[in-house]
Amino acid sequence: MEVRGDTPIAKFGWKLGAPPPSLHDHSDAKLRLIAQYLESYFPAILVNPAQNRQRITLVDGFCGGGKFTREGEYVRGTPFLFLEAVEKAERQANIDRTKKLSIDAEYHFVDSRKDTLEFLRNELVEAGYLAKIDQSIFLHHSNFEDVFPEICRRIEDRTRGSVGRSIFLLDQKGYTDVAFETVRKILRFKAAECILTFAVGWLIDYLSKKPEVLQRVAPVELAPEQIREYLHLRGDWGGRYAIQRLLLRHISQATGADFQSPFFLRSKEARKDLWLVHLSRHLKARNVMVDSHWLINNTSLHQGHGGLEMLGFDPTIDQSGAPDFWFGANDHAVMRDRLAEDFLKRIHDQHQEARVPYEGFLRSIANETPARLSDLDSVTSLLVEEKELDLRNEHDAAKRTSTPGRRDTIAIARQPKLWSFGKT
Incomplete structure (x- = not known):
């Protein structure tokens, strides 16, 4: 990958008669995460x-040609991940079903390069999808922003009540090809989710006080005072990490996403960081993506102890070097302990002795932790059993079980056993 100005530019391309481009490590990690996410997504929605x-x-x-090479083998691109995920989900959903289920899927594959779309069309035809092209599979030779309104x-037209169940994969090469206004429009659909690539390393390095910078970053809606703050932080020790946290918060606020989970990717070729950020309006959707992080057990750029922190991926890390967070068994044990500590401190600092709706508490911390909902329930249950938290049902009655329900409330116990632990 090379850099033109402030933006990463892919060297490879697709052309009929030529071999597909080779797949870089960070792109391979991205494909594995997307594949796992799609595999988990459909069982989560097909529950009735x-x-x-x-x-x-x-x-x-930004669909590409649908095929790569890696170590002498062919690797499927994202168009085929979409198609095959739907086919597999429909087969699995109909196992032991009396009433058969049909997934009425429509696909839109967009790319600005004509050669790339011709390559993809040829791959689709050879894979047996000719009859679906222009029926349920639509190929758009266009910039994404131009075809987005259509x-x-x-x-x-396909949904009612603005539900709009959809997944938008926006694997842009930089950070300005997709305006945050566009993501806001996507998330106005109640059941829409967006997976956005964001070249955070390039953005941080490009920032300056020059007027043309403000114009360049207009699609991501950074205000002059934000840029000044980032520039001040950039010169401090740990400044890039602080800027990343502020940028994640900005992405959530600017796009209207209630929930986000970032997947950190490092390009070895450019030695810079990218994000694959999942944006949605629903806690359950966010949980499906976080569960995918754990299932592929990625190499991580996560900086922190696994409590109320964030996520990441770095293909250059040697496993024997033990990075901060690996989404592995040991990380899970450490995360559980630190989450227990963080839970008590957060509840004490923000609510004192007041009762807190459990679901509201989950929603308030979801973006800060690599934990799944099942992990959060487990930690809460542990704290109830240890007499650190008081768990009550929706009628304010003490529960016989330590397992929390979404309508329950929690509060710091009146006589906690390990309160010093909670204040650490």
């Missing part, structure tokens, strides 16, 4: 045994 149809629109805004209209 009486359901016989599920509409969904799958959009790949795709939105089709989603609106």
Whole structure:
């Protein structure tokens, strides 16, 4: 990967008659995460045994040619990950079903390069999808922003009540090809999710007080005072990490996403960091993505102890070097202890002795932790059993079990056993 100005530019391309480009490590990690996410996504939404149809629109805004080479073998690109995930989900959903389920999926594959789309079309035809092209599979030779309104209209026509169940994969090369205004429009659909690549390393290095910088970063809606703050932090020890945390918060606020989970990727070729950020309006959707992080057990750029922190990936880390967080068994044990400590401190600092709705507490911390909902429930249960937390049901009655429910409330116990632990 090379850099033109402030933006990473891919050296490879797709052309009929030529071999597909080779796949870099960070792109391979990205594909594995997306594949795992799609495999987990459909079982999470297809839970009603009486359901016989599920509409969904799958959009790949920077689709590429659909095939790579890696170590002498062919690797499927994201268009085929979408197609095969739907086919597999439909087969699995219909196992032991009396009432058969059909997934009514529509696909939009967008790329600005004509040669790339011709390559993809040829791959689709050879894979047996010719009859679906221009019926449920649509190839758009266009910039994503230009074709986006048309795709939105089709989603609106296919759904009711602005539900718009859809997944937008926006694997941009930099950080300005997709405006945050566009992501806001995506998330206006109640059941839409967006997976956005963001070249954070390039952005941090590019920032300056020059007027042209403010114009360049207009699509990501950074204000002059934010840029000044980032520039001040950039010169401090640990400043890049602080800027990343502020940028993650900005992405959530600017796009209107209630929940986000970042997947940190490091390009060995450019020696800079990228993010694959999942954005949604639903806690359950965010949980599916975080669960995917654990299932692929990635090499991580995570800086912290696994408590109320963030996520990451770095292909250059030697496993024997033990990075801060690996989404492995040992990390899970450490995370559980630190989350228990963080839970008590957060509740004490923000609520004192007041009772807190459990679901509201989960929503308030979800973006800060690599934990799944099952992990958060487990930590809460542990604290209840240890008499650190008081758990009550929706009628304010003490529960016989330590397992929390979404309608329950929690509070610091009146006589905690290990309160010094909670204040550490």
